Amino acid sequence: MSDTPVRIALxxxxxxxxxxxxxxxxxxxxxxxxxxxxxxxxAAAVAAKYGAKHSSTELxxxxxxxxxxxxxxxxxxxxxxxxxxxxxxxxxxxxxxxxLCDSWADAETVMAKQRETGLVAMVGHTRRFNPxxxxxxxxxVAGEFALQQMDVQTYFFxxxxxxxKGEARSWTDHLLWHHAAHTIDLFAYQSGPIVAAHALQGPxxxxxxxxxxxxxxxxxxxxxxxxxxxxxxxxxxxxxxxRYIGDTATYVARYDDLFDGRDAQIDVSHVxxxxxxxxxxxxxxxxxxxEGREPNSSLAGVLDxxxxxxxxxxxxxxxxxxS
Numbered sequence: 001m002s003d004t005p006v007r008i009a010l011x012x013x014x015x016x017x018x019x020x021x022x023x024x025x026x027x028x029x030x031x032x033x034x035x036x037x038x039x040x041x042x043a044a045a046v047a048a049k050y051g052a053k054h055s056s057t058e059l060x061x062x063x064x065x066x067x068x069x070x071x072x073x074x075x076x077x078x079x080x081x082x083x084x085x086x087x088x089x090x091x092x093x094x095x096x097x098x099x100l101c102d103s104w105a106d107a108e109t110v111m112a113k114q115r116e117t118g119l120v121a122m123v124g125h126t127r128r129f130n131p132x133x134x135x136x137x138x139x140x141v142a143g144e145f146a147l148q149q150m151d152v153q154t155y156f157f158x159x160x161x162x163x164x165k166g167e168a169r170s171w172t173d174h175l176l177w178h179h180a181a182h183t184i185d186l187f188a189y190q191s192g193p194i195v196a197a198h199a200l201q202g203p204x205x206x207x208x209x210x211x212x213x214x215x216x217x218x219x220x221x222x223x224x225x226x227x228x229x230x231x232x233x234x235x236x237x238x239x240x241x242x243r244y245i246g247d248t249a250t251y252v253a254r255y256d257d258l259f260d261g262r263d264a265q266i267d268v269s270h271v272x273x274x275x276x277x278x279x280x281x282x283x284x285x286x287x288x289x290x291e292g293r294e295p296n297s298s299l300a301g302v303l304d305x306x307x308x309x310x311x312x313x314x315x316x317x318x319x320x321x322x323s
Contacts, residue, residue, distance in 0.1 A: 006286050009034035009054075009062035009092075011083065012074030013046040016097060020072050021050045023279030027286055034062040059083055063090035070120070070289055072282075073097060077178060081106035084121065085113045093120040095285045100299065102177045104310025107303060114299050120288045121299040127186040127242075128297050129284065130277035131268040132258035136244055136251055138271075140190055144248065147191045150226040151243040152183045155234035159205065159212075175201075175214045175230040176316070177309060182240065183228045184218065185305040190244070191220035193304065199312040200319070205232075216312065 006029060010017055013035050024030050034054040037043035047055035054065065059075075062068055063086060070093035073083050081101040087094035100123045101107050114121040127133050139145040158173065173179075176199070188194050202213035212233050218226040243261075244251040250261030256275050258266045272280055281297070288295035295301075 005029050005031040006289055007031045007033045007067050007069045008072060009036065009065070009068045009070075010072045010074065011036035011059050011062065012076075012097070013037040013042055014074065017072075017074035018046065019278050020074060020282060021046070023276060023282045025050070026274065026276075026279055027283055029290075030286060033068050034065060036062050059086065063087060063092060068092060070094065070285070072285075077102055077174065081110050084110050088113045088117045088119050088121060091117070091119070093285075093289050095122040095124060095282070097124040098126070099123075099177045099181045099309075100302070100306060102174070103313075104306055107306035107310070111299055111303055120285070120295060122285050122288065122295045122297050123299055123302045124278075124281060125182065125185045125189075125297045125302055125305075126277045126281050127182050128189055129272075129280040130253070130256050131271040131275055131280075132251075132253035132256055133186060133190075133242070134271050135258055135266070135268050136253070137190060145244075146247045147222075147224045147244060148247060149224065149245040150183075150187050150190070151245065152226065152228045152240065154179045154183065154228065154230040154240040155236065156232050156238055157235045158232040159208075173232075174210055175212075175232065176313060179230055179240075180214070180216055180228060180312075181305055181309060183226065183242075184216075184308050185302050186242070187218055187220065187224075187226040188305060188308075191222050191224040191226075193221045194218050194308050195221050197308050197312055199315050201316050211316070218308070 008024060008030060010020060024032060032050050032052045035043050035047040035052045036056055036059050040057050043055035043057060071087045073080060073096040075083060077099055080096050084094050084096045100110060196219040199216045201211035204210060205212050214230040216228040242253040252259040256277055258268050260266060269275060274280055284295050
């Protein structure tokens with residue numbers, strides 16, 4: 001496949017789907033063939049914008065095409081596991097946006113299907129690819145920095161069911177399975193296997209039915225610890241901010257930017273070929289397909305993150321049962 005284009009179908013042409021399409025435009029040897037979305041009008045409009053020759057409301061239509069090699073899933077969380085299995089069963093490589101699933105049992109089922117097919121299966125844990133986190137990772141691997149503590153704040157103001165573009169969502173976002181997954185996987189990536197995890201959550205929203213505030217503590221086998229605060233109630237700076245406290249330095253990562261502990265910016269423009277973490281994530285997906293190898297953020301590579309989330313979900317469910 002190295003001399004032919006990698007032909008992509010994208011399912012879920014919302015705010016995040018378009019970020020992937022923008023990234024794919026910058027990658028040589030990629031052809032966007034099919035766009036799948038909730039409405040035919042949206043699918044057709046996005047297909048026209050990005051030069052795709054096919055659009056539909058049904059993923060099965062894309063999977064039936066012999067001119068589709070791989071699928072990127074940006075669909076609602078509740079569809080991820082089933083759709084990932086469908087892609088693999090159809091012989092398509094697949095990248096599924098975070099989270100892979102919303103239960104540990106589903107994660108195990110998807111993993112079994114990937115092992116059966118041997119196809120590239122990757123999960124969109126973008127933090128592994130942001131230049132800021134890449135630089136820290138390289139220093140850890142080189143033995144120049146040992147993580148002692150990670151302090152993370154994931155804050156949004158989201159009391160209505162809307163996406164990043166302010167449009168109505170057909171599904172409900174979740175602090176644990178979606179937003180905490182970024183940090184849980186990143187902490188394990190930077191420090192090693194997680195051996196202890198604890199969580200508390202605040203009141204449930206009367207309409208959305210989800211906890212709007214959450215606190216998570218993690219410990220790695222190395223002894224490093226992580227404290228993660230998450231909120232949909234925060235009316236202030238929005239996004240996720242990571243403080244790495246180590247034996248030789250302190251780093252603060254804000255998406256693709258990196259600062260030292262005294263807030264002086266660190267140049268990360270040399271870390272990779274782009275400053276866009278989503279584009280770098282897609283580049284890894286395409287490269288793994290071309291090279292016939294396991295990608296960074298492969299399903300196997302991130303599976304333990306979902307084991308930990310499953311344990312935390314069980315803790316929170318037990319707490320909800322307290323009188």
